[in-house]
Amino acid sequence: MSHVYQELNPGPFERKASMMITTNLSVLINDVLKGAATLLNQNWAITAAVNVFIIFFTVFLYLNTSTTSDQVTIRSASNNAFSGGNTTTLKEIVFHPNYGGLWKDDLALIKLATPANFSEGVKSISIAKSLPKQGTNAVVVGWGPKSYFSTTDGILREAVVPVMNYETCKQKYYPIFLFTDTSFCTAKDNVGPCPHDFGDPLVYKNKVIGIFSGSFDCGSTTYPAVYADVTQYNKWINKVIKS
Template sequence: MSRILVVFLVLGVACSLADPINRNDEVTLPQLDGRIVGGLDTNITFYPHQISMRYNGNHRCGGSIYRNNQIISAAHCVNTLSGPENLTIVAGSSNIWYPTGPQQQLAVRKFIIHPNYRKLNNDYDAAILILDGEFEFNEAVQPIELAKERPEHDTPVTVTGWGTTTEDGYLSDVLQEVSVNMVENTQCKSAYSIMLTSRMLCAGVTGGGKDACQGDSGGPLVYNNTLLGIVSWGTGCAREKYPGVYASVPDVRDWIIKTVEENEFVGKIDFL
């Protein structure tokens, strides 16, 4: 299928891109990512910034703690919601269904989507969630700092989440981690052509088999203990020649910092 035809077809399948949990992997189009494939069980204490975004109590997306009352996630995880009602953030547990430690849960007071977010191709796929209260930091709940620049091609990076472990499979109970390698955008464009922008970065492995893909959306891609990317989209899961695509944190870093500063006290205790 030609890439020009794909662009026109995207308009016809926009609804399939709206839900971060459901997608049609049979259509060769940019599809919202959200699953760890080829990974291993891990412990939340190794990735204490990782959170589970819940809607009506059900896992919806991943995300990262940036401040004790602010979360970084993907715009596509919240852009279909009318508001933050019934949206909560859970931190501090390796298992999303059966808490493994002092799990903490806070309601979301509001979310802020990047003003340049484009649903058509998930450009600028970033959002800040302001919490109704503050997380208490401990060994299983910690913030993560933002990466300032992209590492070189083929550099190992790590993605984590509770997404399904096979294409069209089931969510993982236990937090998963997988190591993938940076793919230069010039090379990644051979898979995604004009859908890929400079605000995106790619990561995968030769031959496929390891990837983030449903349920991992919004979660962290980490390099040197900094947040490098936000799980965004891709074609299928862990398919050969189709790396995962992430919102590039270095390219939206200024917006994140500005937004966080403007909302520093939102969600905290209001004093008389």
């Protein structure tokens, strides 16, 4: 996360995450962090489709032919993306059927090779049924760097950011429209998600309302952070994870 999260010690960032450690997953290929995912039940997690797109093409096109999904690591129950907790690999990837490579419908569901053990500091989180009103504070959680051009230390952090509705946010990106009314934003100076934060959950009242898709900057009110509005995808999510 960019200027997003501060440490528990005084500094320009927000605080280390605590509660969300049990629901957040890190997604790595050959120990390189690609993004975040959020556990919905023991078998399924939700993430940004761009993370899965990167995984798919890295694993099956850009690496040697012996590369398998075993080189994809999904880590849970740790506040460090690179160590600790529990690890597993991928069993299945399901893109949203309308995802086309941009921020529209930027969602995917990933099935874990090994079901999560809820007795080991791991739990699931639910999807909200609707978004809160504009200006409402929500919490974004992830492993990204503290600035756009820095590298991540892999520590899970969180930040409080205000919700911005689609109509307001699309004017910020005019005339470039990479998303539709199935997205919304958050915007706060020097606070917001960054590279390696793709897939970060935005949480309000202990339920997920958004999954981070991207932005043209980090922690910017000029170019707000764009999220998939997961409250509009409950039917698709439930159909996949209950099948």
